[in-house]
Amino acid sequence: MTSSQLELLRPSTFIYKHSSGLQITSGLFSNKRANAFYKESPYGNTFSWKNMALMKKRSQKLRLFIDEHKHKITSPILEAGPCLHPLATPSDFPGSRIFYWEKDPYIIMALSAQFGKTINIVNIDFSSASVKQVQKLHKRRFEKLGLGQVSFGAIIASQVLNYIDYKKFLSLARALLNPGGLLFLNNGKNTGIYKLFSSKRPKTTLEIPTYLEAIGFEVVDWQIEQAYKKGKKGADGSFITLVARKI
Numbered sequence: 486m487t488s489s490q491l492e493l494l495r496p497s498t499f500i501y502k503h504s505s506g507l508q509i510t511s512g513l514f515s516n517k518r519a520n521a522f523y524k525e526s527p528y529g530n531t532f533s534w535k536n537m538a539l540m541k542k543r544s545q546k547l548r549l550f551i552d553e554h555k556h557k558i559t560s561p562i563l564e565a566g567p568c569l570h571p572l573a574t575p576s577d578f579p580g581s582r583i584f585y586w587e588k589d590p591y592i593i594m595a596l597s598a599q600f601g602k603t604i605n606i607v608n609i610d611f612s613s614a615s616v617k618q619v620q621k622l623h624k625r626r627f628e629k630l631g632l633g634q635v636s637f638g639a640i641i642a643s644q645v646l647n648y649i650d651y652k653k654f655l656s657l658a659r660a661l662l663n664p665g666g667l668l669f670l671n672n673g674k675n676t677g678i679y680k681l682f683s684s685k686r687p688k689t690t691l692e693i694p695t696y697l698e699a700i701g702f703e704v705v706d707w708q709i710e711q712a713y714k715k716g717k718k719g720a721d722g723s724f725i726t727l728v729a730r731k732i
């Protein structure tokens with residue numbers, strides 16, 4: 486990455502005004518910078534700053550759940566796939582150790598530029614990772630931070646399930662949570678960047694809490710809403726937000 490590309494990734498702010506009158510603020514990019522960023526990004530125009538703003542808006546539904554259960558969240562906290570707008574930041578959780586999992590080098594670069602050493606970014610493909618690989622990847626960082634074994638007090642995964650083998654990921658999340666640890670999730674059925682979808686994504690919205698209960702979570706709080714217009718390619722508009730506790 487060249488220094489001019491790096492410059493593009495330095496934090497700034499833009500406000501996206503939706504036709505509904507809604508304003509969405511991004512902590513990271515001006516419109517110009519965002520467009521330059523995405524020209525270089527593997528996602529190209531599909532993942533434009535406009536889509537990014539809408540994605541961020543949907544992620545805020547999970548923030549409400551996180552805020553409600555904040556008093557039960559213990560460090561360290563893992564957020565899988567935060568993109569450019571994490572839900573767990575050092576200012577949200579002062580004193581907590583925060584880990585981000587991402588595989589996109591552009592996003593990793595941007596998160597580093599924004600948060601520096603206040604967070605821990607792990608370059609990982611969490612669709613295929615095993616518990617053993619995760620432990621190996623985190624062991625040294627955990628030791629350096631004076632944390633014990635590699636496990637988390639809370640895991641956040643907002644709008645990532647469509648892109649991965651979601652059952653494998655939920656089992657991995659369970660294995661990595663402390664007893665009583667919390668998993669915060671949301672997902673829109675067949676909603677997102679269709680060409681990046683995994684064939685192992687959830688096929689229905691209801692199967693997500695059902696699967697969680699089957700593998701040893703208690704679903705503490707959940708909501709399914711009609712969040713979008715019905716779309717092509719099987720998007721029925723349903724969107725689930727939930728918090729589950731490892732039993």
Ligand SMILES: C[S@@+](CC[C@H](N)C(=O)[O-])C[C@H]1O[C@@H](n2cnc3c(N)ncnc32)[C@H](O)[C@@H]1O
Pocket residue numbers: 540541543544565566567568569570586587588589592609610611612613642643644645648649677
């Ligand atoms: C649709 S975005 C969601 C971003 C944000 N959490 C939200 O709710 O708006 C999915 C994010 O997960 C990351 N991601 C998707 N699949 C991944 C994988 N297998 N391993 C690591 N990161 C992944 C992408 O790079 C992207 O940042």
